[in-house]
Amino acid sequence: MTPPLHGVRIVEIASIGPGPFAAMVLADLGAAVTRVERPDEAVPGAAPPLDPLQRGREGSIAIDLKSTVGVGVAHRLVGEADVLVEGFRPGVMERLGLGPDVCLERNPRLVYGRMTGWGQEGPRALTAGHDIDYLAVAGVLSTIGRAGESPVPPLNLVADFGGGGMLLVVGVLAALASRERTGRGQVVDAAMVDGSALLASMLHGMRAQGLWLDERGSNLLDGGAPFYDTYRTADGGFMAVGALEPKFYATLLERLGIDPAHLPQQYDRSGWPVIRDALEEAFAARTRTEWAEWFEGTDACVAPVLEPGEAAADPHLVQRSTFIDVGGVTQPAPAPRFSADALEHPHPSRPSGADAESILERLGYSPGEVASMRGEGAVG
Numbered sequence: 001m002t003p004p005l006h007g008v009r010i011v012e013i014a015s016i017g018p019g020p021f022a023a024m025v026l027a028d029l030g031a032a033v034t035r036v037e038r039p040d041e042a043v044p045g046a047a048p049p050l051d052p053l054q055r056g057r058e059g060s061i062a063i064d065l066k067s068t069v070g071v072g073v074a075h076r077l078v079g080e081a082d083v084l085v086e087g088f089r090p091g092v093m094e095r096l097g098l099g100p101d102v103c104l105e106r107n108p109r110l111v112y113g114r115m116t117g118w119g120q121e122g123p124r125a126l127t128a129g130h131d132i133d134y135l136a137v138a139g140v141l142s143t144i145g146r147a148g149e150s151p152v153p154p155l156n157l158v159a160d161f162g163g164g165g166m167l168l169v170v171g172v173l174a175a176l177a178s179r180e181r182t183g184r185g186q187v188v189d190a191a192m193v194d195g196s197a198l199l200a201s202m203l204h205g206m207r208a209q210g211l212w213l214d215e216r217g218s219n220l221l222d223g224g225a226p227f228y229d230t231y232r233t234a235d236g237g238f239m240a241v242g243a244l245e246p247k248f249y250a251t252l253l254e255r256l257g258i259d260p261a262h263l264p265q266q267y268d269r270s271g272w273p274v275i276r277d278a279l280e281e282a283f284a285a286r287t288r289t290e291w292a293e294w295f296e297g298t299d300a301c302v303a304p305v306l307e308p309g310e311a312a313a314d315p316h317l318v319q320r321s322t323f324i325d326v327g328g329v330t331q332p333a334p335a336p337r338f339s340a341d342a343l344e345h346p347h348p349s350r351p352s353g354a355d356a357e358s359i360l361e362r363l364g365y366s367p368g369e370v371a372s373m374r375g376e377g378a379v380g
Helices: 018-028 068-080 100-106 131-137 157-182 192-199 201-208 246-256 269-283 288-295 315-320 356-362 367-376
Strands: 009-013 032-037 059-062 083-086 111-116 186-191 228-232 238-242 302-304 323-326 329-332
Touching: 009 018, 009 068, 018 032, 018 083, 018 111, 018 157, 032 068, 059 356, 068 100, 068 367, 083 157, 100 111, 100 186, 111 157, 131 157, 131 192, 157 186, 157 192, 186 192, 228 269, 238 288, 246 269, 288 302, 356 367
Parallel strands: 009 032, 009 083, 032 059, 083 111, 111 186
Antiparallel strands: 228 238, 238 302, 323 329
16 A cells, blocks of 8 residues: 555745645655755754654755756756645745746646745735734634633644644645646645634634624633633643533533532533532542543543643553654654555654755756756755
C-alpha cells in the first residue's frame, strides 16, 4: 500500500507556523515536499532541527531568491511541482519573480497555495499580525475565557493551525481534485482570519437561535455550564467534564454519588451555581488518578486533564499509536488513517540546505553549474 498523496510533488517556501504545518500534513499524507530555505540558514554540518513541523520533507535546499540565478532554480522547481506553498505577506512573492501569474504561466497545472493572516486583499492585508489578532477580529477571542475576566488566548492553535494551516491543506487538496476535472491549476488564498471565522460557524447558528449569550463564560460550551468545565482534584490535578446530554449527566451524578433530586434541573441557568458547587466539592475528594480510574469505561464524558508530556503514555493513545518517536522527539503521529492506503512513519527534519546537490542534479544542473551557483552564493 502507498500513501494517498504518493506522486504529488510540493515546493515549500520556508516560513513559520501554519505554512510548515500544512507542508508537514501534506508530507505525512505521502507528498514529496522540497523545502526552500534562505542561504543564511544553511550551516554546514548542522544538526537537523527538532521541530516536528519540519519532518518528512524529501529534501531541503537553500536558495537566494533575491538573485537571478536563485530565482531560476526556483522556477525549475515550480516547473516540476504539483503544488507550491508560501507564507509571505501579499506582494512579496511577486517582487521575487515567483508570483502566481509567473508560476502558473510556467506550469499551468500548478496549485499555488498562499498562507497569510489577513488574506490577499483588504485594509489589513499588508500589516503584521499573529493568531491572537486574527481571532480577535474574527469574533472568536471574545468568547474564550471566564466570566468577568479578560479573554484568554487559546495558545496559537485556532488561527495558526486550525483556521490557517489546516484550511490551506483543505484548499490544496480541493484544488488538486479540481485539477483532475479541469486540467488546470489555480491559486488557493488561505487566510487565518477567514479560517478562524469559519471554525466558529456553529456559534453563529446558536446566537441566531438565542442559544448563545455574548457574555463570556456564561454559555453551554465556554465554561458557563457546570457540566462542561474542568474541576480540581485532591492532588491539584484536573478532570474535564463534558456531560452535555441528560443521560450522560445522569451517569456523571451517579458516579459522583450526587442525588439529582437535591439539585436544580440541568439546563436551568439560574441553578448552575448550585450544581457547580456540588461538582467542585465532589471532585475535590479524590485524586486525578482515582477519578480517572473511577470513570474509565463509563458514559459520563469525564477525562483526566493530561499535561503534554503525559499524553503519550495514556493507554488509549498508546494502543492507537497516537504519538510516535521521530528522531528522538515524541510527537503526534500522522493522521487521519485510511483503510486502503498506508501512511509511512515520517523521517526526521532535514538540516537546512542539506540536499542541494541531489535536488539540483534532479533539476538537470551540471556539476560545473552547481559549483558556480555555490560560488555566487545563489545556493547555500
